[in-house]
Amino acid sequence: MPNKKIKEEIAMSKRELLKLFQVSQEVGLPLSTIQKHVREGKLKAKKNGREYLVTRIDLNSYLGIESNEDALKKDLEIANLKNKVKTYEYQLKNIKNMINNLDNIIEM
The missing domain is CATH 1.20.5 (Single alpha-helices involved in coiled-coils or other helix-helix interfaces)
Structure with a gap:
C-alpha cells in the first residue's frame, strides 16, 4: 500500500537528526554561521543537553528545498x-x- 510507505518515509525523515557541525559540513558554511542562524531563528533546532539538533525536514526548509x-x-x-x-x-x-x-x- 503506497500510503503506508509514504508515511514511513515521512516519519524516517523527521527522525533523522543532525548535529550543528554536520549541518555545517553538509551546507558548506562555518559552524559559527549555522549557530548564528539557529539563534536568529532562521534555522529550526532543538536543544538536547548542550547541543542543538536539526531535523532533515528543517534543514531542507532552511535550504529552500521542498521536503518529501x-x-x-x-x-x-x-x-x-x-x-x-x-x-x-x-x-x-x-x-x-x-x-x-x-x-x-x-x-x-
Whole structure:
C-alpha cells in the first residue's frame, strides 16, 4: 500500500537528526554561521543537553528545498483533482446524452 510507505518515509525523515557541525559540513558554511542562524531563528533546532539538533525536514526548509512531505501532499492533491475532473467529465457526458434524448423526443 503506497500510503503506508509514504508515511514511513515521512516519519524516517523527521527522525533523522543532525548535529550543528554536520549541518555545517553538509551546507558548506562555518559552524559559527549555522549557530548564528539557529539563534536568529532562521534555522529550526532543538536543544538536547548542550547541543542543538536539526531535523532533515528543517534543514531542507532552511535550504529552500521542498521536503518529501510537501511533495507528497502536492501529489495527493493532484490525484484528487484528477479524480474530480474525471467525475465532472462523466457527469457532463451524461447530461449531453440526456439533452440528445430530449431532442429526439421533441422531434417525434
